[in-house]
Amino acid sequence: MEVYIANDYTELCKIASKNILNVIKSKPNAILGLPTGGTSIGMYKELVKMYKEGILSFSKVTTFNLDEYEGLGKEDANSYYKFMYDNFFKHVDIKYDNINIPDGLASDSNKECEEYEMKIRKAGGMDLVVLGIGENGHIGFNEPSDFFSGFSYRVKLHEDTIRANSRFFNSADEVPKYALTMGIRTIMLSKKIMLLASGENKAKAIKSAIEGVITPSIPASILQLHRDVTVVLDKKSASLLSWSDSYKIV
């Protein structure tokens, strides 16, 4: 694991977007796994900037989003589909046919997840998956559990997640109770993984994920077993880490 500790959120976003730039430079038709959530917004802004400056093109890139709320359609203000279009896709040259996001309105979410997994395999698997982290250590929507999940599946959201994500909705009651997500196995099969975290509220989850025991009660802790993981933190999310000599302060 390579851990970078950036001075602040702005620096974090620059490091994250440069890592993506490097992946696309070495493979213009890269297959990317992409996150949603507040942490990723600045990274998408940087990527859009690079595109507008002519440094980066997404014309051959294929994307697979990590997750989607069940029951929310493309036009819903809180769907991850809308998030991705508003924050990223509509500002760059990606081909709309190369964008993949689980369909929150599929009549059978389990079947949708199976088909989604097949699409990832058919595309040749992901070259890089970018992850945020929940305060409870979730990645994608893989919630704390007694076991690590397998391939993409329909998941019941944890009450912590519903509470944390209610900030985007009018109330916690409006947050969907289920979601479609890539599984832990799907994520671990990606050639590269980049985990991002910003803010004090993520410090505990980051400490457990990076320096704690590997346990499904902290899903992100499984990343310790992957051979090519980059973690990009700001000072606040890194504030509880102890093995500071092993990290790169940037």
Ligand SMILES: N[C@@H]1[C@@H](O)[C@H](O)[C@@H](COP(=O)(O)O)O[C@@H]1O
């Ligand atoms: N399903 C997403 C996760 O993939 C993301 O990592 C998390 C963190 O979001 P934020 O960056 O807003 O804290 O939000 C949601 O729960």
